[in-house]
Amino acid sequence: MQAVHVIAAEAAAVVISDRGPVFRAALVVHILAGLTSVVSGALAAASRKQGGRHPAAGTVYFWGLGAVFATATVMASMRWSRDAHLFAIAAIAYTLAIGGRIARRRRPQNWAVWHAAGMGGSYIALLTGFYVDNGSQLPVWDRLPHLAYWVLPAAVGVPLIVLGLVRFGAPRLKPPRPGARRTGAPPAPQE
Template sequence: MGATLTALHVTAGTAGLLLGPLWLAARVRGAAGRSLAAGYQVAVAAVAVTGGLLAVAEPGLGWLVPVAVLTALLAVGGALARRRDWPRWRTLQPHLLGGSYVALVTGLLVASTGDPVWWAVPALVGQVPIALAKRRLHHRTLLA
């Protein structure tokens, strides 16, 4: 069962890592990207569920369960921020969706290398595209 769960986790993570930039590119081009958004949300949810189950099954990794839950909440919150027109959604959405994507990249790098430096590097590097997304969203508001 562990090998199957791991395979599902890796497959879902790969899908999320591929769908995230595709969704972003669609949005930048002005497309709704609803199917890409839905795919990304499903992939992140699957990563969170399988990651949480794997963490509980492996002694000493239970502390990763809140990380899995937070990753899923970031993705859902980012999707809802714009759709529900939350106050300051143009500031919140890039941080929420970007944070969910940073979590996927962090998981890939930490699992691949085992090096703890990869817990910090994606979060630092991820600030640049998040800032650019915020700037683009705020600029479009000023032009409207």
């Protein structure tokens, strides 16, 4: 039987099975990268979408999420039967972030929509992975059914992303102004 280490937090104790020094080192980096990603992702989302804070925080978020994915890969490879789903969540999160970053750099048509959906979706996946792995050990969250850990981040995050896209004028998501001509529609008759 393997040893079990307990890390005492202020409000709760989180139980972590011991897989040796490589696992522990990966876990420490994973936690630090996850915290960095949560904070920098929130800063990027809340800042004005212009040069300065938004791209700087977004870059920190992207590389922090890359470290989360790399360390999740290491830890899942050591406990595959227990952590395969967490590896999948981390892979989805990082893939979405890569897509969001590519959209920003290459700027295809509607790139802002692709960028926001990719980066916002990756943030939702990051939080989902955290809650799926730790929700049962967190105050208040420990009272929720396990399905809530999978669903709540998206239930809150997706409407916020759509609201942001509509608010900031994303094409095809913003409701047309009354009497406005739609792209591809025949011109309005002139009087």
